[in-house]
Amino acid sequence: MTMTNALTAATDVLVVGSGPTGLTLACDLARRGVAVRVLERLPAPHRESRGKGLQPEALELLGGLGAGDRIRAAGRTGIVLRKYFDGRHISDTPSGAGILVGQWQVEEALRERLAELGVRVEHGAALAAVDQDAAGIRAELSDGTTLRAAYLAGCDGGRSTTRRLLGIPLEGSTAEEEAMVLGDVRAPGLDREFWHQWFTTEGGGILLCPMPGTDSFQLQAAPEKDEEGRTLPPSLESFQRLFDRYARVPGIRLADPTWLSSWRANARVAARMRRGRAFLAGDAAHVHPIAGGLGMNTGIQDATALARTLAAALTGPAAEEVLDTYESERLPAAQAVVADTTQRYERVVKAVRTPGRGTEAGMN
Numbered sequence: 589m590t591m592t593n594a595l596t597a598a599t600d601v602l603v604v605g606s607g608p609t610g611l612t613l614a615c616d617l618a619r620r621g622v623a624v625r626v627l628e629r630l631p632a633p634h635r636e637s638r639g640k641g642l643q644p645e646a647l648e649l650l651g652g653l654g655a656g657d658r659i660r661a662a663g664r665t666g667i668v669l670r671k672y673f674d675g676r677h678i679s680d681t682p683s684g685a686g687i688l689v690g691q692w693q694v695e696e697a698l699r700e701r702l703a704e705l706g707v708r709v710e711h712g713a714a715l716a717a718v719d720q721d722a723a724g725i726r727a728e729l730s731d732g733t734t735l736r737a738a739y740l741a742g743c744d745g746g747r748s749t750t751r752r753l754l755g756i757p758l759e760g761s762t763a764e765e766e767a768m769v770l771g772d773v774r775a776p777g778l779d780r781e782f783w784h785q786w787f788t789t790e791g792g793g794i795l796l797c798p799m800p801g802t803d804s805f806q807l808q809a810a811p812e813k814d815e816e817g818r819t820l821p822p823s824l825e826s827f828q829r830l831f832d833r834y835a836r837v838p839g840i841r842l843a844d845p846t847w848l849s850s851w852r853a854n855a856r857v858a859a860r861m862r863r864g865r866a867f868l869a870g871d872a873a874h875v876h877p878i879a880g881g882l883g884m885n886t887g888i889q890d891a892t893a894l895a896r897t898l899a900a901a902l903t904g905p906a907a908e909e910v911l912d913t914y915e916s917e918r919l920p921a922a923q924a925v926v927a928d929t930t931q932r933y934e935r936v937v938k939a940v941r942t943p944g945r946g947t948e949a950g951m952n
Contacts, residue, residue: 609870663689
């Protein structure tokens with residue numbers, strides 16, 4: 589993308605962030621005839637599994653935007669959770685009614701749909717400043733380009749630049765001791781028909797989930813720690829040591845990591861989801877434990893509600909009253925999801941850490 593330092597033409601809605609939330613919002617607005625631009629600070633799309641499941645409600649919403657068939661084709665339903673205890677296979681449990689699909693695949697399907705609607709993501713465009721008045725939003729990018737819009741939507745994740753620029757606190761707690769390492773790795777020789785979940789008598793475990801459309805597994809585990817109890821960063825070598833410790837499957841060598849990440853248990857909700865003409869959606873507005881696989885799904889629901897709200901405000905009377913409905917609808921929903929996932933996560937952690945109870949645990 590070529591940027592200039594001139595003031596660019598105005599648009600109706602400026603979306604910051606091209607994850608599932610931002611792309612869903614952009615698709616929904618574009619199909620309603622709303623002029624929209626999507627800014628993404630990364631120079632190119634990622635190919636990381638990240639959030640890896642869609643619930644039926646979210647899939648139905650994406651189907652209404654014209655992306656459902658693509659996502660179904662990329663994903664997989666009915667995967668079986670195979671659980672082991674001290675290396676011994678103890679149970680097979682069908683997964684729920686959702687679809688297993690990598691976050692990058694959801695984003696790819698939505699980008700394709702958005703392009704069909706005449707809009708392309710502007711990569712390498714990082715938000716640096718935001719001002720607003722009664723007439724609209726003025727957004728400055730890191731390269732000095734200035735954009736004008738009627739409204740702005742921050743869909744730029746848990747470390748949202750938009751939220752910081754708007755001065756909206758993310759209230760709640762972070763359990764620093766509740767850490768996890770994640771990554772996408774190959775595991776040649778491991779059966780890809782199952783989502784493998786290993787637990788041990790002493791507590792702890794490791795999960796490997798085969799990602800559809802790839803030859804990789806998403807790995808989840810508690811991280812290694814040094815002698816002083818400090819969490820070690822993820823690496824292929826540490827993944828292998830964790831696998832050998834918990835899975836106890838001889839002959840499997842992990843390889844070709846394409847994503848390595850660390851995660852801590854956050855339970856936080858933005859104090860508000862609107863400031864004037866600027867809004868927050870998805871992880872920019874709420875972050876929570878991964879138990880239940882509800883993060884991407886809740887963001888998609890935020891996006892469809894915000895698209896409906898902004899389209900109504902742009903085309904009808906009583907815009908202020910219409911705009912108020914987004915926060916009144918979605919903030920309580922976000923608070924409920926954070927409370928629910930926190931309770932689920934606490935049960936999982938207790939089961940994993942308690943000797944002899946690891947088989948009760950599961951994480952998605």
